[in-house]
Amino acid sequence: MNDVFGDAAPYWDRLESAAQSLLRGYGYHEIRLPLLERTELFKRSIGVETDVVQKEMYTFDSRGNTSLTLRPEATASCVRACITHGLLHNQRQRLWYRGPMFRYERPQKGRYRQFHQIGAEAFGFVGPDVDAELIFLSARLWRVLGLENLSLQINSLGTPESRLVYRERLVDYLNAQKKLLDEDSRKRLQVNPMRILDSKNPDMQEVISGAPRITDYLDEESANHFGTLKTLLTDADVAYTVNPKLVRGLDYYTRTVFEWETDQLGAQGAVCSGGRYDGLVEQLGGKPTPAIGWALGIERLVELMQMADSAIDTGAPDVYFVMVGDAAMQVGLSLSEQLRDRLPDLRLWNHCGGGSFKSQLRAADRSGARLALILGDSEVERSVVAIKPLRSDDAQASCSWGELGERVAAFLT
Ligand code: ATP
Ligand code: MG
Numbered sequence: 001m002n003d004v005f006g007d008a009a010p011y012w013d014r015l016e017s018a019a020q021s022l023l024r025g026y027g028y029h030e031i032r033l034p035l036l037e038r039t040e041l042f043k044r045s046i047g048v049e050t051d052v053v054q055k056e057m058y059t060f061d062s063r064g065n066t067s068l069t070l071r072p073e074a075t076a077s078c079v080r081a082c083i084t085h086g087l088l089h090n091q092r093q094r095l096w097y098r099g100p101m102f103r104y105e106r107p108q109k110g111r112y113r114q115f116h117q118i119g120a121e122a123f124g125f126v127g128p129d130v131d132a133e134l135i136f137l138s139a140r141l142w143r144v145l146g147l148e149n150l151s152l153q154i155n156s157l158g159t160p161e162s163r164l165v166y167r168e169r170l171v172d173y174l175n176a177q178k179k180l181l182d183e184d185s186r187k188r189l190q191v192n193p194m195r196i197l198d199s200k201n202p203d204m205q206e207v208i209s210g211a212p213r214i215t216d217y218l219d220e221e222s223a224n225h226f227g228t229l230k231t232l233l234t235d236a237d238v239a240y241t242v243n244p245k246l247v248r249g250l251d252y253y254t255r256t257v258f259e260w261e262t263d264q265l266g267a268q269g270a271v272c273s274g275g276r277y278d279g280l281v282e283q284l285g286g287k288p289t290p291a292i293g294w295a296l297g298i299e300r301l302v303e304l305m306q307m308a309d310s311a312i313d314t315g316a317p318d319v320y321f322v323m324v325g326d327a328a329m330q331v332g333l334s335l336s337e338q339l340r341d342r343l344p345d346l347r348l349w350n351h352c353g354g355g356s357f358k359s360q361l362r363a364a365d366r367s368g369a370r371l372a373l374i375l376g377d378s379e380v381e382r383s384v385v386a387i388k389p390l391r392s393d394d395a396q397a398s399c400s401w402g403e404l405g406e407r408v409a410a411f412l413t
Helices: 006-025 039-046 051-056 075-084 129-144 160-176 183-191 193-198 202-209 220-235 298-308 326-342 357-367 377-382 401-412
Strands: 036-038 058-061 067-070 093-102 114-123 151-156 254-261 270-276 291-297 319-323 348-350 371-375 384-389 397-400
Touching: 006 093, 006 114, 006 129, 006 298, 036 039, 036 075, 039 051, 039 067, 039 075, 075 093, 075 114, 075 291, 114 129, 114 298, 129 220, 129 254, 129 270, 129 291, 151 220, 160 183, 160 193, 183 193, 193 202, 220 254, 254 291, 270 298, 291 298, 319 326, 319 357, 326 348, 326 371, 326 377, 326 401, 357 371, 371 377, 371 401, 377 384, 384 401, 397 401
Parallel strands: 319 348, 319 371
Antiparallel strands: 036 067, 058 067, 093 114, 114 291, 151 254, 254 270, 270 291, 371 384, 384 397
């Protein structure tokens, strides 16, 4: 679990505000969800046999002896909220959320126990138009952030029925190869055989590449859905690879699944993953409602942004106010409030805590401000402020208190 501060913080800000603005632009509304839910919710949605539920959840008994869990992801919470508030009665919803998720994982670079996601969910759309829209939205976000080299993998898991048929074929195949399976995969063979396809063990890759492909078992409607999605992506120039081994870790996915990956972060290459979960709303007690969403991992994307050295707003002020002496401090603080009234977006740092001209001017320079305002006893006596450009050779000027707002505004535009 990390503290985020210093140089990293502006990157978080940049990512969050870019995502927020795009999501709004596409018609998604923000939903703020609690960090705690009843444990049942995650067992019923993510699936009892998944790694997340088996090994990764922070679960505890609350005072009333209810079992609660720190959310490992927010799709289930989002569905729960929609059902609680009747948000899906005869209506569609496009929603997004952001915030911390908690998984008891083995900590390593890019894999944390508290990590942060931004996610988008669309309810009530059968697709594949909205499937494509959600992918376009994520692709646009990478462009806005200046991230190149992210690659998109897609797959279709079909319907629960077609998946069952595939699952049997897969189990037959894997059983015949049992000698070649590692221990983990042998365990998975019983409970969650499709996750074997996800194995990162190099010794397993040969068995896996010979396995039957789920895309060969799709029902007609799922196959058409997938075909149209591919056309829509191609039409929009969004490059993709079909990866029949992409099965995703959570049980609730149907039809479309996808993942954005990078090869710049070592083993933790997935930066955004998602998929369709047409059965989940009903499974959690709502009316049958098709749905699809994705979630991106903020830590991994911030890491990429830092590597790409994306232009970032470091938060430097426009103006640094130097005030030397008690009289200057008294006048200066009131002038700076007047400046803020006049220019509400102004970034203005007061030098609090006193000190010499020299030390205050050094602090002004370090702040990155474009302009220093300087007030000492002699300026106070004459009712003026000295204005000193810090990033150019322009000469220092002086102006009356009444003109200050106008002069600063003129200088900054
Ligand atoms: P992975 O294969 O890396 O374990 P996942 O399939 O478990 O990822 P999802 O549950 O789909 O991931 O979450 C969506 C995104 O959240 C991932 O693509 C990743 O960027 C990020 N993410 C997931 N788990 C972590 C973690 N423990 N630490 C940091 N980021 C994470
Ligand atoms: Mg995981």
